[in-house]
Amino acid sequence: MFGYYLDLALRSLKRNKALTALMVLAIAVGIGACMTTLTVMHLLSGDPLPGRSQRIFYAQVDPDITDKEGQREPPDMLDYHSATDLWSARRADRQALVVDSRLKLHAPDVNLPPLMATMLSTTTDFFPMFDVPFQYGGGWSADDDARHARVAVISADLNLRLFGGADSVGRTLRLRESDVRIVGVLKPWRPSPLFYAVAGGRFSNGDTADFYGKAEDVMTPFFTGLEINDGNFQQFNCWGIPSTPGHLQNAPCNWIRLWVELGDGGKVAGYRRFLADYAAQQKALGRFTVAGNTRLRSLMQWLDFNGVVPSDVRLQTWLAFAFLAICLFNTVGLLLAKFLRRSGEIGVRRALGASRLAIFAQCLMEAGMVGLLGGIGGWLLTLAGLWLVRRQPAAYADMAYLDTTMFLATFALAVAVSVLAGLLPAVRASRIAPGLQLKAL
Amino acid sequence: MDILPILSTLRRHKITAFLVILEIALTCAIVCNAVFIISQRLDRMAMPSGVDEHRLLHAMLANIGATSDGKARTQEDLAALRQIPGVAEVASVNQVPFGGSSWNTGIKLDPKQHTSTLNATTYYGENLVRTLGAQLVAGRDLLPDEYMDFDDVVRAAAAKDNRMTPHVVVITQKLAERLWPGQSALGKQIYLSDDPVNVVGVVKELVRPSIWDDATASYSMVLPIRVSQGEYLLRTASPQDRERVLAAALDKLKQINPHRVVLKKHIFDDMRHNYFQDDRAMAGLLAGVCVALLVVTALGIVGLGSFWVAQRRKQIGVRRALGATRRNILHYFQTENFLLATIGIALGMLLAYGINLLLMAHYELPRLPASYFPVGALLLWLIGQLAVLGPALRAAAVPPVVATRSV
Structure with missing residues (x-):
């Protein structure tokens, strides 16, 4: 039966090529628009650490003593004092301080001009906690953190640029005026978004494309980084004027992030209590004015709070679905026209x-065929659409490729849409009374 | 029918x-x-920027340091840039319109206020208003003897010493209208910390480096602070030779110190183009x-x-x-x-x-x-x-x- 319906459907589609082309085109354009934006959405709203994200948390306390207005959100980052207190208490399974800065980088034994690089300064737990993949070597130890060791991990990009992709473990980099020894080289690593650097989304008015940038070129132990690039750190915000710009260790400024890993619900509750106790203790010491203003958001909650998906992308997705709806109405109308025109047959x-069911199935088969053809067109248009996205200036542009899931989704959506479009016309066609039509012949 | x-x-x-x-x-x-x-x-x-867009050039080089040496080197750079034929004005600045990253601060009208009235961007740099070509509509520009060095100001502010912090400011017309609707802003005072700052001039328009909310896009101030962070603005005599002047300026800067890294170099029209891409x-x-x-x-x-x-x-x-x-x-x-x-x-x-x-x-x-x-x-x-x-x-x-x- 299936083969017969397929044959009938193909014959019918061939009979009126213009109408068929019109339907296929409508579905293809709708699917193309939808899948392009859905692929971008999928890319931007996905979980950057699948399987681990529910154990990762972001800690916030409120050290600002100037604002006494009661309930409000704590600042997006921590001051040095709070950050190092919380980190060195080691109350979580893993904990990492994170701060980024820019500096001049040079490889003394490579004949290339110095370049401006981004540096992430963090602590040893960063690598296992975020499952960072290594090509050569590995991270540094807790001992390196404590000794302010002059070691570094570099990105695959930088390794390619400086050392042609060879194993550069043991070689030397000059960061500003200091030499560090490379202990690890990352595999290409491109979390989407660059989750550990996300902050301040609520101030960005939906313009959050920059959260999807590349990971830093070079990573150093936290305290080593602060020494090497002293004077070049930027605050997230300050509630007083720092006495030395760029040196924020004792400044009334928020500029450091603390990520923690907590294995189960009990530990999460425990850490929440720990943060609250810390704030209360700091209030007692006179350093904080409010005690209750602490937060511990999970990774996905933190991304959500920052509204990481740019508002333009969300708008484009809605637009694409509206567009698909119009294409759907169009196809319903055309299929209806097509089926009813064959009333005689x-x-x-x-x-x-x-039977009615047989007519219904035959009509749906024809609609499905249109969907399949539309799916092929839609797939090509999606590829074209993503090519256009990649040419856009957005930070995530280079990641906009169609993966297998989205490739299959393209065809599933196309067939689903066309079968949906064929439902009503097929029901109408199956209700055609045989006698009336025969009389007319 | x-x-x-x-x-x-x-x-x-x-x-x-x-x-x-x-x-x-x-x-x-x-x-x-x-x-x-x-x-x-x-x-x-x-969106209007309020600056002489077709004649402006921007160059940013890797931080040459906030040391006293840095100050001297900045003066040397500025002197060299002024020598380039076709250059009308130069300034060492902390930020530029449509530049992206910005310096901002809260403004209070009364030092006893808990929260700021609004948030505005702060432009620093000697000769900045003239170099940008911003149009003064009331009062005067900042005077050379009012300028202070950035690190002195920071040190003084941290020590709560009000002698070495700025006391005059030039603001935009939109900011003036928002702070004192229907009144002249000249002679009025704002508070950036505990000490008052007098408004001495009003410019017609000066857009912020980064705009979160279009309604506050021209909430800008110019403070009499000298900076030496390797960021330069140049205004050329005519729009025609700006590419040549930019190349000459970068050559000159590289000649003075070949180890510097050029971070950014733009003609201003491109900055607008990039900002709104x-x-x-x-x-x-x-x-x-x-x-x-x-x-x-x-x-x-x-x-x-x-x-x-x-x-x-x-x-x-x-x-x-x-x-x-x-x-x-x-x-x-x-x-x-x-x-x-x-x-x-x-x-x-x-x-x-x-x-x-x-x-x-x-x-x-x-x-x-x-x-x-x-x-x-x-x-x-x-x-x-x-x-x-x-x-x-x-x-x-x-x-x-x-x-x-x-x-």
């Missing part, structure tokens, strides 16, 4: 014994 | 007619809102979607029109045989399309208004101006008529003799 089949 | 027979025919094709109406309505609603968003983006891209991309995308929507809708009307004509061939033949002219048949289909389009447009307007309300709530868009409705209606009527013309002409060409044949 359907009447004959009914008179010869075909 | 015979509207009643048309209505009676449409009643027999409820679903198809309904689909056409729905398609037109949705298209109308989306196109109205999309065009509105495009116009908003275009307005944004044309997201808006441009979005506007382009929306325009593309609008065209695609209108084409799809038109093709849908062509398809259904053709179907209806084919289905009614016999009736058309009968009408022709009974004396209807070709013109009558043509008008019949045109009127039919006009009726469907009108209902679709009416529905579409309601929908457009609804979508606009949603966008206002979620995307901070203003209300859709009423002028969009008649223009949108006209556009869809026109497209409907164009789309139906082909099928209608084919219908008019049906010969009367069809009536006498069985199918």
Whole structure:
């Protein structure tokens, strides 16, 4: 039966090529628009650490003593004092301080001009906690953190640029005026978004494309980084004027992030209590004015709070679905026209014994064929659409490729849409009374 | 025109007619809102900067340090840049309009206020106002002897010593109007910390380096602070030779210190272009979607029109045989399309208004101006008529003799 319906459907589609082309085109354009934006959405709203994200948390306290207005959100980052207190208490399974800065970088034994690089300064737990993949070597130890060791991990990009992609473990980099020894080289690593650096989304008015940038070129132990690039750190915000710009260790400024890993619900509750106790203790010491203003958001909650998906992308997705709806109405109308025009033929089949169900199935098969053809067109248009996205200036542009899931989703959506479009026309066609049509012949 | 027979025919094709109406309505609603968003983006891209855009150049080199040595080197750089033929003004600055990253601070009108009245950006740099070419509309520019070095100011501010912190400021007209509506800002005082700062000048316009909210885009201040962070602004004598001057300036700076890394170099027109590239991309995308929507809708009307004509061939033949002219048949289909389009447009307007309300709530868009409705209606009527013309002409060409044949 399936083969026969397929044959009938193909014959019918061939009979009126213009109408068929019109339907296929409408579905293809709708699917193309939808899948392009959905792929971008999928890319931007996904979980950057699948399987681990529910154990990762972001800690916030409120050290600002100037604002006494009661309830409000604590600042997006921590001051040095709070950050190092919380980190060195080691109350979580893993904990990492994170701060980034820019500096001049040079490889003394490579004949290339110095370049401006981004540096992430963090602590040893960063690598296992975020499952960072290594090509050569590995991270540094807790001992390196404590000794302010002059070691570094570099990105695959930088390794390619400086050392042609060879194993550069043991070689030397000059960061500003200090030499560090490379202990690890990352595999290409491009979390989307660059989750550990996300902050301040609520101040960005939906313009959050920059959260999807590349990971830093070089990573150093936290305290080593602060020494090497002293004077070049930027605050997230300050509630007083720092006495030395760029040196924020004792400044009334928020500029450091603390990520922690907590294995189960009990530990999460425990850490929440720990943060609250810390704030209360600091208030007692006179350093904080409010005690209750602490937060511990999970990674996905933190991304959500920052509204990481840019508002333009969300708008484009809605637009694409509206566009698909219009294409759907269009196809419903055209299929209806097509099926009812064949009333005579359907009447004959009914008179010869075909059941309503058989007519219905045959019509749906034809609609499905249109969907499949539309899916192929939609897939090509999606590829074209993503090519256009990649040419956009957005930070995530280079990641906009169609993966297998989205490739299959393209065809699933196309067939689903066309079968949906064919439902009503097929029901109408199956209700055609055989006698009436035969009389007209 | 015979509207009643048309209505009676449409009643027999409820679903198809309904689909056409729905398609037109949705298209109308989306196109109205999309065009509105495009116009908003275009307005944004044309945002005035208040500076002499076609003659400005920007260069940023890797931090040469906030040391006393850094200060001397900055003066050396500035002197060298001034020597370049074609350079009218130079300044060492902390930030530039449309530059992206910005320095901002809260402003209080009373030192006892808990929270700031508003937040504004702070431009630093000797000779900045003249170099930018910002237009003073009241008061005066900052004077050379009012300028202080950035690190001295920071040290003094940290030590709560008010002798070495700035006491004068130049602000923009928009900021002045927001702080003291209807009054002259000259001589008024604002508080950036505990000490008052006097407004001595007002510039017509000076846009912020990064704009979160278009309403506060020109909340800017210029403070008499000298900075030496390796960021330079140059104004050329004429727009023609700016590329040459920029290349010469970078050569000169590299010559003074070959170990520096050039972080940024722009002619200002490119900075504006880059700053609004997201808006441009979005506007382009929306325009593309609008065209695609209108084409799809038109093709849908062509398809259904053709179907209806084919289905009614016999009736058309009968009408022709009974004396209807070709013109009558043509008008019949045109009127039919006009009726469907009108209902679709009416529905579409309601929908457009609804979508606009949603966008206002979620995307901070203003209300859709009423002028969009008649223009949108006209556009869809026109497209409907164009789309139906082909099928209608084919219908008019049906010969009367069809009536006498069985199918």
